[in-house]
Amino acid sequence: TDDDLARDKRSHPVSISVEISSPTDHAELAAWVREIAELTKPDRVEWCDGSEVEWTRLTNLLVEQGTFKRLAKRINSFYAASDPSDVARVEDRTFICSERREDAGPTNNWIDPGEMRETFAELFDGCMRGRTMYVVPFCMGPLGGNISQLGVEITDSPYVVVSMRIMTRMGTEALRLIEERGAARQAGGSEGRASEGLSKRDHEYGAARQAGGSEGRASDGLSKRDHEHGAARKARGERHSDGQGDFVKAVHSVGAPLEPGQADVPWPCNQTKYISHFPETREIWSYGSGYGGNALLGKKCYALRIASVMARDEGWLAEHMLILKLTPPKGEARYVAAAFPSACGKTNLAMLRPTIPGWKVETIGDDIAWMRFGPDGRLYAINPEAGFFGVAPGTGETTNANAVATLWGNSIFTNVALTDDGDVWWEGLTDEPPAHLTDWKGRSWTPESGEPAAHPNARFTTPAAQCPTIAPEWQDPAGVPISAILFGGRRATAVPLVTESLSWQHGIFLGANVASEKTAAAEGRVGELRRDPFAMLPFCGYNMGDYFGHWIEIGQSADPAKLPRIYYVNWFRKDASGRFVWPGFGENSRVLKWIVERLNGEADAVASPIGNLPARLDTDGLDLSEQDLELLLSVDPEVWREEAALIPGHFETFGDHMPKELWDEYHALVKRLA
Numbered sequence: 001t002d003d004d005l006a007r008d009k010r011s012h013p014v015s016i017s018v019e020i021s022s023p024t025d026h027a028e029l030a031a032w033v034r035e036i037a038e039l040t041k042p043d044r045v046e047w048c049d050g051s052e053v054e055w056t057r058l059t060n061l062l063v064e065q066g067t068f069k070r071l072a073k074r075i076n077s078f079y080a081a082s083d084p085s086d087v088a089r090v091e092d093r094t095f096i097c098s099e100r101r102e103d104a105g106p107t108n109n110w111i112d113p114g115e116m117r118e119t120f121a122e123l124f125d126g127c128m129r130g131r132t133m134y135v136v137p138f139c140m141g142p143l144g145g146n147i148s149q150l151g152v153e154i155t156d157s158p159y160v161v162v163s164m165r166i167m168t169r170m171g172t173e174a175l176r177l178i179e180e181r182g183a184a185r186q187a188g189g190s191e192g193r194a195s196e197g198l199s200k201r202d203h204e205y206g207a208a209r210q211a212g213g214s215e216g217r218a219s220d221g222l223s224k225r226d227h228e229h230g231a232a233r234k235a236r237g238e239r240h241s242d243g244q245g246d247f248v249k250a251v252h253s254v255g256a257p258l259e260p261g262q263a264d265v266p267w268p269c270n271q272t273k274y275i276s277h278f279p280e281t282r283e284i285w286s287y288g289s290g291y292g293g294n295a296l297l298g299k300k301c302y303a304l305r306i307a308s309v310m311a312r313d314e315g316w317l318a319e320h321m322l323i324l325k326l327t328p329p330k331g332e333a334r335y336v337a338a339a340f341p342s343a344c345g346k347t348n349l350a351m352l353r354p355t356i357p358g359w360k361v362e363t364i365g366d367d368i369a370w371m372r373f374g375p376d377g378r379l380y381a382i383n384p385e386a387g388f389f390g391v392a393p394g395t396g397e398t399t400n401a402n403a404v405a406t407l408w409g410n411s412i413f414t415n416v417a418l419t420d421d422g423d424v425w426w427e428g429l430t431d432e433p434p435a436h437l438t439d440w441k442g443r444s445w446t447p448e449s450g451e452p453a454a455h456p457n458a459r460f461t462t463p464a465a466q467c468p469t470i471a472p473e474w475q476d477p478a479g480v481p482i483s484a485i486l487f488g489g490r491r492a493t494a495v496p497l498v499t500e501s502l503s504w505q506h507g508i509f510l511g512a513n514v515a516s517e518k519t520a521a522a523e524g525r526v527g528e529l530r531r532d533p534f535a536m537l538p539f540c541g542y543n544m545g546d547y548f549g550h551w552i553e554i555g556q557s558a559d560p561a562k563l564p565r566i567y568y569v570n571w572f573r574k575d576a577s578g579r580f581v582w583p584g585f586g587e588n589s590r591v592l593k594w595i596v597e598r599l600n601g602e603a604d605a606v607a608s609p610i611g612n613l614p615a616r617l618d619t620d621g622l623d624l625s626e627q628d629l630e631l632l633l634s635v636d637p638e639v640w641r642e643e644a645a646l647i648p649g650h651f652e653t654f655g656d657h658m659p660k661e662l663w664d665e666y667h668a669l670v671k672r673l674a
């Protein structure tokens, strides 16, 4: 607790000096590591190289400490049970510490950056005492790729280090890239970096935006945004010239210093938690939690919250999206990106096994997509991650056999249940549970126990390369060209199985209105409906109204014929008895088929007030009644007038940051519904 911490500090007013030998010639990096070590006062500092030797040493250490149990049944794999209070992202402890409150926007928690830094100066003072401080250089995206980005996470958690080794390109090679960037900057000033990191398309985009700004759009608030972008770009340029821009700085501590001789616990953490982001200086500071999204800082903190800000300033997109490759029986492969809120089916869709003959789905990514325009004017996406941090419950042979096959080894399982013979189990892995288990809280469990054996947000951490359906091009640094973007969420009512947007702008409108029933991926009440625009509510690093505007500008700067088409899907429609009407999972391939056929001009649609619906869906061999199909593919205008009536309240939250274009779409919808 805070009290303990305060007491702790009083009894140790010393500044422990740590021997830090830096294996890097990047002066700013070395200085920063020293600075953090002086603040946090660990017993040791270790630079991580990402090697197998290191992995073996750290996993052995984790087994010794009781954090990991080695699984007898899976090669090189481990079970971990977290502290029962540290099982999910903590959205109410997640902060965007922008200089101006307005830049965090109404959907983010904001703390003044100066105030936050003062708090951290206290909290982090001595917080790694008795522990090892690990320095983890990492690359998000294929090593050396143009869309890829670099970072360094400092952490006192070996669980985080070994997880980062699965989830990112971590270690020596990433460090070399940071050093190369530093050397290039010193040789060529800040221009070296600019031409390296930004494509020609970006420059055109910037120019188009400036031209647009002077074309008399001043009245609609866009010019204000443009000025802000300009200022941010300038600030970024300045940072680059002093070496601060070579990598994103991420500091993590579980917040549990150890007294000399004090025994550690299997899952150290602190009741006080802060997951804080400094968008202007591209920094992340995380305190008190060891859980994935709070502690693996390359993932949501960097690849979405910080990267969304970088993307805004540089004319690209950082999104909470899976990427899949879809090959029809005849014809060319298409790449699809899809944004669904946490625990709403991204991993499952990314690894889907089609039930329709001749169709093939391959996986590029399951959670995050970074997208930039390529030289041909199309939008190209990479998966910035190297592993999957997936929801375990509900993952089984019948739902996601490819995920199950990925998990054969080299994986970490957190908050699942343990079988008596040294394997893992969770609800949905098999139809019948084993007769006896140890549940995620370490208690003896039988099917009569009346509680799930695994936590509903239990997760596996596993290398993407092990996925049997991983696409050969998943590590292509240039990315893959996206043909369609899907939005969706859990909606028991109102929302059809699939809707095609009428235009890019209308597609943005659909994305801005995503609403979903809450899941266990974040702390809070499960089942409650909440708006989750673009599935980015917990992940957008700046004002969400500006974020909508950024998406609109992206479209306005592009050739409309080359933009992906936008769809809205809902696998979660329920009937009056509460049963899912759509079988989902592999059967979702039928919806993907309709989408591809639409892109190819081969399938018909019927107009509805909310968008285009399938004139016919391939349901051959599917056990689906006429009534069910009608429910899935129809729009009830009465229900939708009620849905529409909720939109102004949602949009008004964003005040004058809300783009006028989306209000236009709202009025057009109301007209179509009248």
Ligand code: GTP
Pocket (backbone or CB within 6 Å): 340, 341, 342, 343, 344, 345, 346, 347, 348, 349, 366, 367, 389, 390, 391, 393, 394, 395, 399, 521, 571, 572, 580, 583, 584, 585, 588
């Ligand atoms: P995050 O990792 O939190 O971002 O989640 P995600 O979007 O990747 O969700 P995931 O694919 O892990 O699915 C979460 C839960 O939804 C699992 O329990 C799945 O079994 C369930 N689910 C996924 N797809 C479907 C579907 O098509 N129909 C139904 N009924 N459930 C699904």
Ligand code: SPV
Pocket (backbone or CB within 6 Å): 088, 089, 291, 292, 293, 294, 299, 300, 341, 342, 343, 367, 389, 521, 522
């Ligand atoms: C999510 O919650 O969307 C996840 C898991 O993918 S976490 O990495 O914890 O954010």
Ligand code: MN
Pocket (backbone or CB within 6 Å): 320, 341, 342, 343, 367
């Ligand atoms: Mn996610």
